[in-house]
Amino acid sequence: MVSSSTPTKVGGMLPAVDGDVLRVVRDAGTISRADLTRQLGLSRPAVSARLDSLTRLGLIQGTGPGPSTGGRPPSLVRFVPDSAFVIGVDLGATSVDVAIADLSAQPVAHVAMELDVRDGPDKVLGIVCDLIDELLDRPLGNGRRPADVVRGIGIGIPGPVEFELGMAVSPPIMPGWDQFPVREFLAERYGWPVFVDNDANLMAVGEGCAGAGSDVANFLYAKIGTGIGCGVICGGSVYRGQSGSAGDIGHITVRGQAVACHCGNAGCLESVAGGRALGRVARELAESGSSPGLARALAATGALTAADLATAITEADLAAIEAVRAAGTAIGEVLAGLVNFYNPSLVVIGGGVVQIGDLLLAAIRESIYRRSLPLATKNLMVTTGALGGQAGVIGAAATVLAELYRLLPMSRKARG
Amino acid sequence: MVSSSTPTKVGGMLPAVDGDVLRVVRDAGTISRADLTRQLGLSRPAVSARLDSLTRLGLIQGTGPGPSTGGRPPSLVRFVPDSAFVIGVDLGATSVDVAIADLSAQPVAHVAMELDVRDGPDKVLGIVCDLIDELLDRPLGNGRRPADVVRGIGIGIPGPVEFELGMAVSPPIMPGWDQFPVREFLAERYGWPVFVDNDANLMAVGEGCAGAGSDVANFLYAKIGTGIGCGVICGGSVYRGQSGSAGDIGHITVRGQAVACHCGNAGCLESVAGGRALGRVARELAESGSSPGLARALAATGALTAADLATAITEADLAAIEAVRAAGTAIGEVLAGLVNFYNPSLVVIGGGVVQIGDLLLAAIRESIYRRSLPLATKNLMVTTGALGGQAGVIGAAATVLAELYRLLPMSRKARG
Numbered sequence: 001m002v003s004s005s006t007p008t009k010v011g012g013m014l015p016a017v018d019g020d021v022l023r024v025v026r027d028a029g030t031i032s033r034a035d036l037t038r039q040l041g042l043s044r045p046a047v048s049a050r051l052d053s054l055t056r057l058g059l060i061q062g063t064g065p066g067p068s069t070g071g072r073p074p075s076l077v078r079f080v081p082d083s084a085f086v087i088g089v090d091l092g093a094t095s096v097d098v099a100i101a102d103l104s105a106q107p108v109a110h111v112a113m114e115l116d117v118r119d120g121p122d123k124v125l126g127i128v129c130d131l132i133d134e135l136l137d138r139p140l141g142n143g144r145r146p147a148d149v150v151r152g153i154g155i156g157i158p159g160p161v162e163f164e165l166g167m168a169v170s171p172p173i174m175p176g177w178d179q180f181p182v183r184e185f186l187a188e189r190y191g192w193p194v195f196v197d198n199d200a201n202l203m204a205v206g207e208g209c210a211g212a213g214s215d216v217a218n219f220l221y222a223k224i225g226t227g228i229g230c231g232v233i234c235g236g237s238v239y240r241g242q243s244g245s246a247g248d249i250g251h252i253t254v255r256g257q258a259v260a261c262h263c264g265n266a267g268c269l270e271s272v273a274g275g276r277a278l279g280r281v282a283r284e285l286a287e288s289g290s291s292p293g294l295a296r297a298l299a300a301t302g303a304l305t306a307a308d309l310a311t312a313i314t315e316a317d318l319a320a321i322e323a324v325r326a327a328g329t330a331i332g333e334v335l336a337g338l339v340n341f342y343n344p345s346l347v348v349i350g351g352g353v354v355q356i357g358d359l360l361l362a363a364i365r366e367s368i369y370r371r372s373l374p375l376a377t378k379n380l381m382v383t384t385g386a387l388g389g390q391a392g393v394i395g396a397a398a399t400v401l402a403e404l405y406r407l408l409p410m411s412r413k414a415r416g
Numbered sequence: 417m418v419s420s421s422t423p424t425k426v427g428g429m430l431p432a433v434d435g436d437v438l439r440v441v442r443d444a445g446t447i448s449r450a451d452l453t454r455q456l457g458l459s460r461p462a463v464s465a466r467l468d469s470l471t472r473l474g475l476i477q478g479t480g481p482g483p484s485t486g487g488r489p490p491s492l493v494r495f496v497p498d499s500a501f502v503i504g505v506d507l508g509a510t511s512v513d514v515a516i517a518d519l520s521a522q523p524v525a526h527v528a529m530e531l532d533v534r535d536g537p538d539k540v541l542g543i544v545c546d547l548i549d550e551l552l553d554r555p556l557g558n559g560r561r562p563a564d565v566v567r568g569i570g571i572g573i574p575g576p577v578e579f580e581l582g583m584a585v586s587p588p589i590m591p592g593w594d595q596f597p598v599r600e601f602l603a604e605r606y607g608w609p610v611f612v613d614n615d616a617n618l619m620a621v622g623e624g625c626a627g628a629g630s631d632v633a634n635f636l637y638a639k640i641g642t643g644i645g646c647g648v649i650c651g652g653s654v655y656r657g658q659s660g661s662a663g664d665i666g667h668i669t670v671r672g673q674a675v676a677c678h679c680g681n682a683g684c685l686e687s688v689a690g691g692r693a694l695g696r697v698a699r700e701l702a703e704s705g706s707s708p709g710l711a712r713a714l715a716a717t718g719a720l721t722a723a724d725l726a727t728a729i730t731e732a733d734l735a736a737i738e739a740v741r742a743a744g745t746a747i748g749e750v751l752a753g754l755v756n757f758y759n760p761s762l763v764v765i766g767g768g769v770v771q772i773g774d775l776l777l778a779a780i781r782e783s784i785y786r787r788s789l790p791l792a793t794k795n796l797m798v799t800t801g802a803l804g805g806q807a808g809v810i811g812a813a814a815t816v817l818a819e820l821y822r823l824l825p826m827s828r829k830a831r832g
Contacts, residue, residue: 160791169791170789170790170791172789218657218658230757232757232758234650234655239650240759241634241758241759241760241792242634242759242760242761242795242796243759243791243792243794243795244759245756245759245789245791245792246757246758246759247757247759248756248757248759248789248791248792249753249756249757251756251789252752252753252756252757253671253749253752253753253787254671255669255670255671255672255683256671256672263789265786265787267671333669334753336668336669337665337668337669337750337753337754338753338757340661340664340665340667340668341646341648341662341663341664341665341668341754341757341758342648342657342662342757343656343657343658343659343660343661343662343663343664344657344658345658370681371669371681373586373588373661373664373667373679374586375576375585375586375659375661375664376657376659376661376664378659379658379659380658
């Protein structure tokens with residue numbers, strides 16, 4: 001197992017829980033101790049000890065003897081799905097999503113808001129806390145107060161993260177966040193364990209546990225938003241690399257491009273095909289007269305975004321179509337190189353820019369299949385995510401469950 | 417653990433051996449059963465059972481009681497380093513190296529020969545067998561016949577490999593080898609287990625177990641030879657990807673290049689900076705009159721290779737220097753993207769073209785550091801291999817030891 005993907009203990013707060021036992025009980029709903037012992041291949045005392053710790057945490061309950069099939073009636077245990085919840089936060093460059101999720105990482109309540117991550121950690125995390133508080137004030141379906149049953153927080157941020165320390169490191173599109181102790185900030189406020197990761201990593205985890213990447217051991221999740229990043233799933237776990245910056249594909253050079261990038265280089269993928277770049281391209285098309293539709297939109301609103309390109313495409317605006325195809329080709333060329341290198345079986349395309357639609361996806365696909373080796377694409381699927389904008393919060397919740405309860409959301413098959 | 421890196425059983429030939437016990441005994445030389453039990457954290461009966469199976473294989477011996485330190489004298493076991501050997505084969509596009517190696521994957525005898533892998537599997541593997549036979553005819557240092565103590569063969573080939581099947585799949589520079597059953601061919605001839613892998617993968621394993629990558633969990637080994645490939649070490653094991661083609665970086669596009677490549681695309685790294693490409697560039701410099709030295713060499717020999725560029729550089733030939741710098745820049749630009757994506761702590765540069773020397777390495781380094789993100793290069797080392805041309809045979813031997821005896825050559829630390 002990759003060392004950086006091993007569940008981390010945080011300040012002794014984590015109970016010693018056996019995720020295998022919990023997962024089997026969860027997936028079964030109700031199960032006899034004898035069946036559990038058989039399925040896990042463990043001794044009866046070992047299973048009993050694990051069940052005791054899970055019972056103390058309230059995650060399972062004994063339900064008394066079940067119906068006898070001849071001999072002694074079986075002793076049953078039952079998963080208690082609403083015994084614990086976690087909070088998942090997906091912080092993007094221009095918005096935040098917050099959800100309360102159950103022990104299957106499925107959101108049961110959700111709030112979202114627009115913001116600007118460039119306003120810095122104090123203001124932005126203040127908004128995050130307001131949204132968390134709003135969710136904590138709403139009673140859950142079982143009538144319980146969230147504050148009584150929430151056990152941890154997971155948060156994704158749009159930049160490189162030192163996962164063990166829970167802080168951003170040199171995030172290019174997050175001025176003021178470098179080395180900011182996100183984990184401590186939230187842990188002090190709420191008293192729960194907090195896990196911080198890169199947003200694309202968490203989206204990859206989300207799609208891996210409940211979406212397009214279920215049961216896929218090695219895949220890439222390319223997030224095309226304001227920034228461009230990539231979550232790398234290796235053997236069913238997030239691969240973070242040496243400094244936590246693995247998947248930082250936004251500054252890979254695109255052939256034939258010379259646009260200056262905020263990183264100091266030129267021709268970076270993000271400077272060509274990221275959300276801000278597409279807004280800039282839309283403005284150029286409007287101002288140059290290439291696109292009358294975008295010119296009207298600019299006159300009406302004073303600013304253009306990738307969404308305006310999407311609108312123009314629906315109006316068969318040829319300049320907009322060409323611009324989106326060029327962005328897709330650039331994304332696909334970079335992904336083609338990574339497909340050659342990483343030989344995944346799946347590339348999931350996600351992030352806000354994907355809302356532009358099929359034209360972008362088609363251009364990305366065409367470019368990947370043209371520039372990757374046939375062997376690398378023989379069994380390759382390129383698809384949009386199955387969870388849409390929810391991938392991030394589901395992945396954040398799943399990460400908390402994996403770290404707290406070793407309740408790995410991905411199937412055993414994917415973990416190889 | 418990545419599923420594709422799990423040791424594979426081949427036709428029930430492999431003994432059930434505990435690599436941890438064997439490694440501890442090997443590293444200690446001689447050790448008492450009590451110390452072994454303590455170090456491994458296993459029960460005494462468990463250790464006894466493991467020692468019994470290792471004793472039956474001749475890998476260890478009981479040496480009777482050791483000196484008493486007061487109580488009962490300790491029962492000692494001893495590693496028998498010359499009890500088993502393996503054969504490592506490193507097949508390149510234009511040469512082959514064959515070695516017999518001991519249980520630490522260190523070669524004890526070695527032969528090499530030039531060949532052309534394009535002559536097809538029957539002829540080329542015929543040469544490989546001749547070389548193996550030559551080594552089997554030489555008595556070992558302990559006076560024993562190699563045929564009596566060799567336990568397996570590992571072979572690296574310069575193309576994508578389906579590791580589980582032991583055959584090449586669609587290898588671009590190996591016409592006639594597609595789907596050829598390399599493993600069966602050698603296994604039928606010798607009767608030993610055979611393991612086939614991509615050559616760059618095995619070079620990476622070699623450097624990981626005994627060279628520049630010792631104790632490094634995540635690193636890349638870029639092999640710059642006739643072809644260009646990359647071994648990807650992830651958590652201390654080879655990462656092979658979905659179809660065994662991971663690390664196939666020779667056909668990643670280089671910015672601003674349009675040279676046609678044999679893969680059907682243009683501007684591929686291999687078509688710009690591989691050994692054949694450098695031979696072509698040398699000829700162009702000779703024929704255009706840019707390099708009088710290369711022109712003389714061409715007139716004298718009728719053909720030029722990368723080695724002629726190296727010679728020209730030592731004569732301060734400006735055109736040759738410029739050509740090598742350009743190749744290094746192209747290699748570095750592709751590696752820069754992979755450093756951003758994979759965030760390794762080490763990139764090892766190997767393969768025959770590296771013999772051009774420091775100028776090439778300097779250009780590669782400069783290009784990586786210019787085009788990668790600062791966070792990804794903060795703790796990055798870029799270096800040539802420590803094993804030189806031996807990396808492949810050592811990696812091949814190490815792979816056999818890992819598969820046969822679970823005697824993983826890399827340290828526990830690197831495996832995370």
